[in-house]
Structure formats: structure tokens, C-alpha cells
Amino acid sequence: MTYISSGKAKDIYETPDGNLLFEFTDRVTAFDGLKKAEYKEKGEITCRLAEYWFNVLEQEGIPTHYISCPTPTSMLVKRLDIVPVEVIWRNYAAGSLLRRYNAGEVKLPDGVEPKEGAPIPGGMIEFTTKFEAVDRPVDVKEIQFNGWLSEQEIEYVTKLTKRINEILSRKLDDTGIILADFKVEYGRIPGGEIILADEAGTPDGCRFWDKAEFENGVIKSLDKDVFRKGIGDLSAAYGELFERIQKS
Numbered sequence: 001m002t003y004i005s006s007g008k009a010k011d012i013y014e015t016p017d018g019n020l021l022f023e024f025t026d027r028v029t030a031f032d033g034l035k036k037a038e039y040k041e042k043g044e045i046t047c048r049l050a051e052y053w054f055n056v057l058e059q060e061g062i063p064t065h066y067i068s069c070p071t072p073t074s075m076l077v078k079r080l081d082i083v084p085v086e087v088i089w090r091n092y093a094a095g096s097l098l099r100r101y102n103a104g105e106v107k108l109p110d111g112v113e114p115k116e117g118a119p120i121p122g123g124m125i126e127f128t129t130k131f132e133a134v135d136r137p138v139d140v141k142e143i144q145f146n147g148w149l150s151e152q153e154i155e156y157v158t159k160l161t162k163r164i165n166e167i168l169s170r171k172l173d174d175t176g177i178i179l180a181d182f183k184v185e186y187g188r189i190p191g192g193e194i195i196l197a198d199e200a201g202t203p204d205g206c207r208f209w210d211k212a213e214f215e216n217g218v219i220k221s222l223d224k225d226v227f228r229k230g231i232g233d234l235s236a237a238y239g240e241l242f243e244r245i246q247k248s
């Protein structure tokens with residue numbers, strides 16, 4: 001195996017037959033790498049959750065790069081030509097949407113209150129750059145102008161992301177968890193077809209809120225916000241999430 005690169009939480013290798021191997025580490029970072037730590041078992045929990053969701057999504061007809069998990073912390077995937085755009089879906093206001101709103105950089109959809117936990121009826125999609133030093137919001141015009149995705153591909157990716165939201169939200173709701181928002185990435189296989197890449201449904205790339213607490217007006221995060229905000233033990237939050245999803 002040849003070492004290729006390291007992301008925030010994963011190390012990436014190429015296998016002799018040209019696939020990629022993701023090694024999920026215990027690393028966690030936030031705020032573009034400014035805040036860093038390691039948490040025992042984080043790698044294994046995120047790998048097992050990514051595996052779980054890839055299986056669910058494949059069964060529901062979403063094409064993904066997932067092949068198999070040879071060990072509890074590693075995942076074999078097809079090597080793709082990665083689309084240099086991250087796709088964010090939001091069901092509730094949180095995170096950078098509110099930060100950018102407060103800085104006067106973005107408008108909220110009509111009727112959405114500018115506070116964490118405000119529902120966004122019908123949801124909303126946003127795009128950011130992937131290969132720039134800092135993820136920067138981009139609009140569909142710039143995406144097309146740079147040749148990152150065509151108009152038809154933006155429509156396709158939007159449809160897939162909306163479908164992923166429906167699948168994840170429904171399953172999570174059964175375990176009493178709200179999917180507030182998430183990020184996904186896509187890539188092209190030879191021939192050009194766009195499929196789901198990276199990982200989906202892990203607490204590194206989604207906001208998960210306990211539904212019962214939410215209905216009492218409290219946001220209890222079961223995701224990386226625990227680390228971003230310094231409001232608890234990441235291992236405990238990830239562990240609770242994993243147990244609840246596993247039981248469902």
C-alpha cells in the first residue's frame with residue numbers, strides 16, 4: 001500500500017489494485033485545524049457508522065464509492081475524481097449559517113428565525129469549496145464558471161443530497177435523533193457518473209440533536225459540536241450516538 005495523504009480525521013492509502021483505503025484515526029479537528037485533539041475509539045465509531053450508512057444508502061439506491069471494511073477502523077473505497085465542492089444540507093439553522101447571517105454575509109430563507117434550532121421548512125442546500133485553505137461558500141454560478149459541475153450535474157447532486165437527507169432523517173427519527181444538517185462530497189467514476197464519496201452520516205460531518213430534549217427546548221448535540229463548543233466529552237457523545245443507531 002502506498003500512503004497518499006491525511007485529511008482531518010482519516011489517513012488515505014492506495015491499494016495495489018488501485019482502490020483507496022481510508023484509515024479512520026482518533027484525531028478530531030475544528031475551526032479549519034485550529035483546534036485539535038484525539039479521542040479513544042473515535043476512529044472505530046466513525047468507521048462503523050460510515051459503513052452502516054453506506055450500506056443503508058446503497059440499499060436505497062444511492063450509488064457510493066464504498067467497497068468493504070477490512071478492519072474495524074479501515075474502509076476500502078473506489079478511487080474517484082473528486083468534485084472540488086462540498087455539499088451542505090440544512091434542516092435547521094446552526095453553525096456557519098448563523099455566523100454568516102450575523103456577519104451580514106447571507107440571508108436566511110423567508111420566515112426562518114435567526115437562532116440555533118430554527119426549522120428551515122423544506123430544507124436548504126449550500127456549496128463550499130473543497131481544495132482551498134479555508135472552505136468558502138460558493139454559488140452555483142461560480143461552480144459552473146469554474147467547470148466544477150455543470151448545470152445538469154448541480155441538479156443531479158441536489159436531488160441525490162435531498163434523497164440522502166430523507167433516508168438519514170427518517171432512520172434517525174426512529175431512534176429519537178434529529179438530523180439538523182450534514183455535509184457530503186461527490187466524485188466521478190471513469191465515464192463521468194457522479195457517486196457519493198468520502199463518508200456520510202458520521203458525527204464528524206453531521207449535526208445530530210436529541211429529539212426529546214429538542215422538544216423541551218434544549219439542544220443536546222451528539223456530534224462534533226460537543227468538541228467545537230467544548231461542551232462535553234466527544235467519546236461519550238459519539239458512543240451514545242453509535243449505541244442508539246446500532247439498536248435501531
Ligand code: TMP
Nearest residue numbers: 094095096097181182183204205206207
Ligand atoms: P457549518 O455550519 O460549519 O457550515 O457546517 C454544516 C454541516 O456540515 C455540519 O454538520 C458540519 C458539516 N461540515 C463538515 O463536515 N466539514 C466542513 O468542512 C464543513 C464546512 C461543514
Ligand code: ASP
Nearest residue numbers: 029030031032033204228
Ligand atoms: N470548519 C468546520 C468546523 O469548524 C468544519 C470542520 O472542521 O469539520 O468544524
